[in-house]
Amino acid sequence: MSDSPRPPAIRAVLFDLDDVLLDYDYRMRTRMRGAYERAARGLPEELRRRAADGTVAFIRDLMARHAWEEAKQADWFAVPLKDLGVQDAALVQALCDDIEENFDQANRLHPHAGRMLDATAGIPRCIITNGHARIQRPKLSQLGLDDGRFNAIFVSGEHGIWKPDPRIFELALAATGTAASETLMIGDNPYTDIAGPTCAGCSRSGSTTAPWSFPPGGPRRPGKWPA
Numbered sequence: 001m002s003d004s005p006r007p008p009a010i011r012a013v014l015f016d017l018d019d020v021l022l023d024y025d026y027r028m029r030t031r032m033r034g035a036y037e038r039a040a041r042g043l044p045e046e047l048r049r050r051a052a053d054g055t056v057a058f059i060r061d062l063m064a065r066h067a068w069e070e071a072k073q074a075d076w077f078a079v080p081l082k083d084l085g086v087q088d089a090a091l092v093q094a095l096c097d098d099i100e101e102n103f104d105q106a107n108r109l110h111p112h113a114g115r116m117l118d119a120t121a122g123i124p125r126c127i128i129t130n131g132h133a134r135i136q137r138p139k140l141s142q143l144g145l146d147d148g149r150f151n152a153i154f155v156s157g158e159h160g161i162w163k164p165d166p167r168i169f170e171l172a173l174a175a176t177g178t179a180a181s182e183t184l185m186i187g188d189n190p191y192t193d194i195a196g197p198t199c200a201g202c203s204r205s206g207s208t209t210a211p212w213s214f215p216p217g218g219p220r221r222p223g224k225w226p227a
Helices: 023-037 045-065 073-083 089-101 113-119 133-142 166-176 190-199
Strands: 014-015 127-128 152-155 183-187 204-207
Touching: 014 166, 045 073, 073 089, 113 152, 127 166, 133 152, 152 166, 166 183, 166 204, 183 190
Parallel strands: 014 127, 014 183, 127 152, 183 204
Antiparallel strands: none
């Protein structure tokens, strides 16, 4: 029988939003297919569908590699369209305009969200999500997640602190009133949702199965994230 001390009981839970509580894949596919339907009516239906799926794949690749700086928003559309033999700067601009005008559509709970929320009812919990308020707050409102069931909701753009900076996790720990060692983080990205809370002292994290990876050189340590 092992003499190792038992870990502290979990007394609080921190949640990521996108791909954890929000069905982000549904949101992205619905938004992109809608954009192509509205802005690219001159293209054949099958080509619009393939272009939309290409845009989703392009964005997912940037997210998985933490490589947003490699592409501008216009590239989300221009690159998949070019792969399909379409080069049209006016169409690309129309697609960019469309997703800006319809950014707060197609939000629904992740299929596993209800089970996670039920399992954690009655204990302190927070949401920590990277993004700007104008994008993230409508998601939270449409999903009914800002109804008071969470001790606090931290949108990184409102604080100037972005995951995996451990300071945003420390803010959440202050809101739950629990020690890092007894707090569980549930996220989908090992870089932002596991490296960050680990640096803040959280010894346990749960990850969903999105295809994420650490950036070259691994996760950065405290003190090296810009405010």
